[in-house]
Amino acid sequence: MKERAKQELPKTYEPAAYEDAVYAAWEKSGAFKPASDSRKKADKERRPYSIIMPPPNVTDRLHSGHAIMLALEDALTRYHRKRGFDTLYLPGTDHAAIATAAQVDKQLAADGKTRHDLGRADFEKRTLAFAMENKKIIEDQVRAMGTSCDWSRNAFTLDPPRKAAVAEAFKRLFKKGLIYRGSYMVNWCPTCRTVLADDEVVYKEQEGVLYYMKYGPFTLGTTRPETKVGDTAVAVHPKDKRYAKWVGKEIEVKTINGPRTLRVLADEMVDPEFGTGVVKITPFHDKNDYAVYERRPKEAGPPLEVIGEDGKMTEAAGPKLAGLDRFAARKKMVDWLKHEKLLVKKEVHKHSVGRCYRSDDVIEPRISEQWFLKVSDIKKQAARFARDGDLKFVPQRFEKTYLDWLEKLHDWCISRQVWFGHPVPAYVNAKGEVSLTAKPGFKKSQDTLDTWFSSALWPFSTMGWPKQTAPDFKRFFPNDVLETGYDIIFFWITRMVLMTVALDVKPGAGGGAGKGALKPPFHTAYLHGLVRDQRGRKFSKSLGNGVDPLEMIGKYGADALRWMLVTSSSPGNDLKFDEARLVKSRNFANKIWNISRFVTDTVEGEAGLGDLRAETLTTFDRGILHKLYRTAQTVEAAFHDPAAYDKPGKTPEPATPKKLAKPYDLGFAGNALYEFIWSDFADWYLEAAKVQLRNDEAARNTGIILKYVLETILGLLHPFMPFLTEVIWRDGLGKGASGKGSALITSPWPAVHGDLDQPEDGARFDRIREVIETIRRIRAEHQTPAASFVQAYVVTDEPDWIAAAGDVITKLARVSILRVGQNPPTGEVARAAVGDATVVVPLAGLASDAAAAHLQREVEAKRMEIERFKERLANEDYVENAPEHVVAETKAQLAEAEAALAKLEAS
């Protein structure tokens, strides 16, 4: 009798009809929250598992890169939740200070305005409103993906708890002497009117012009003639004989503002091979020149500011240039040089130009008063984590990227002149002295913090830090896995580790093995590849090639999108977005849907595996159970990270997977599931089951197995396709919300008993499958009408278990009379080898022209096979060096092939 709660499933799976309601039900039931929120003792004892969501920027809606991130993280989360961990997946968004402000700048520019027209307070207000709008859209998208994150802990990098954490972090770091303020050469974006960190500058190769000009007694090449008015010296290489006599002397130079006197100095920085070997020194506006000035302040200084923060020439540049944009000034200067006959020649010069990663404007290096984080000490510890294995990278090669970057890292400029973000919580007086509290003579800093400063605190600022006693901090820090794209290793991953070290954030009570000792904020950094378009290009707004996940979800369903993204990628490798694969994923969802329809329509009752009658199990029954076992082990292996088991606490079902997949290779696991479900289960077992269900002896077992396998695959598949599996669990099987038991999301991970690991059963299943395939092939080759029947004979030494599957073979291969044994018919027959058995199909009445040719081909193939094995075994080196089991295997193969050949030739 059918369960009352069970519903008839429609013929096709329509994701849109279920997804929103299922998500709402999950959320309402509290399934997304950590079990320990329940206050039950057993739940408190569970081992914690935590992932924080890399907070998407509130500059825009999500794109497919976010979709793969959510799909992978949610899969990990759902697995561990079902495994019995106390699981927290913490969502959030990032205010993305400079990027968001840039968006609003753009909006203003469209109205011909700038932020200065609005004023700081209004600009901030408007930007926050813009941010909040996007935040809402993003959160809806995250929901649409089926992400099982705990919204009650939703965080935003600019909300009050995070503000408090940022301010506290700044103060502590300042007190420790790790944050300092000073005047240094920085990257300045004239459009954003702010300083940028080194890695926010994107270098692009482009063709420029190298202008050769007469310069006093010299000729020198420069790409920036407009800075001539800011020159404070001329430099040559100390060993350059050509210019040796000038070193230390003063020269007179003609400028647009009249003659100037400059000193000639010698410095190693000059490359005698480049240009003419003479360099003009502009310390305020060039990094290298500034370095020369630092080494020789008396000779090369003082720096002269001729380009202002707005990219326009300053008063100091002289009345002819002042107020002009730097590029207009360049043109004017070149015209002047021509006019004065000082321009010797122009040369096309390929060089890379630094541009702002947000505005794309050309970066203007300049000296500026900024805040810095000293990294020389903390970066050593950050590197040690990776070397000691406390911080693992998946794939491992990114460890090198991480270490290389740390090694080259200079002090991090953490201040920005952006009007949106965390204020620098400090006061500065006229002398440049700093106070953390308001004092007479001290003014509040107008700077804001680099947006990555707050992101760097994310693993613990989301957990209640700086309160080390906060329950979440104690329980869930350090996090387990930090999953993100490999493109932000530098921006983010390293900075989280650096901040953890700088602030000495030690694990709380949940730290397990790491308790008391300083640990990285997560034990594993899992890097996924970038999603690209079909031409291999990165998705970008300017190219307009982006794919909106919501649109894809609407068309194919969230499960299909998730499945496509997870199964067509492997860790660290890029993937091309291919809509055809999405179609295939949708079809797979529909396949599972229909498997469920078949099973739930046919099978009644609540009997489980324990009710099987072992003595009447068929080859197919045993085989599918073995294959299910293998598949479950593969899926578990992909999810199994031993590091997640270091913490104290219990998991109800300890994982003991065999090493059938590499940890975090979810794509591999997914493909194994796909293969099992579609091929083994749907194409073969279900077809066999249709026969077995009509057989009184086998029917009961078959029903039990159908249902058991279905239930198990729903569990295995749940991390990948949460909606579909939950709907079938509820509507098809009558469990969960509308029936008895719990929803699939929180019900235990399917336990597949080790007793099912019977490789021999799997092999027999495959053998019978091959027999059927062989008969089908023979039929096709002889143009047997599909509706007709053939006779078939299987020559084998082990007739029993093949004969036992006789009714399935006859049905699936359309065989009228099947015989198994030792005396095959002779005459006009087709023969083919299947392992050490032979399939013989009499051709009487069939188109038999091909019979002889067919047999000939079979025999030839066998002979060549035998030849290969013989050659290998004749090779003494092989026999001596190869492992014994490999040699034994070859011998067995040879014997089998020879037996098969003998049978083929027998008649």
Add this chain to the structure above:
RNA sequence: GGACUCAUAGCUCAGUUGGCUAGAGCGCCUCAUUGACGUUGAGGAGGUCGUAGGUUCGAAUCCUACUGAGUCCACCA
């Protein structure tokens, strides 16, 4: 300049510690079919694994060089 990744069927990609005749999906060809599913089923064609060397009994897999595609970092007066 330094580092990394990729190159396997027409296309998109798997291929685990080196070990059977290198796999899948899509596409293509032939066929089937009204009771789970046409978002389906059966059968088939299609690959000198980028090139050249090397290590090994054995290489798509390890090493070296080269070619091509891409990425990151550094630097460029």
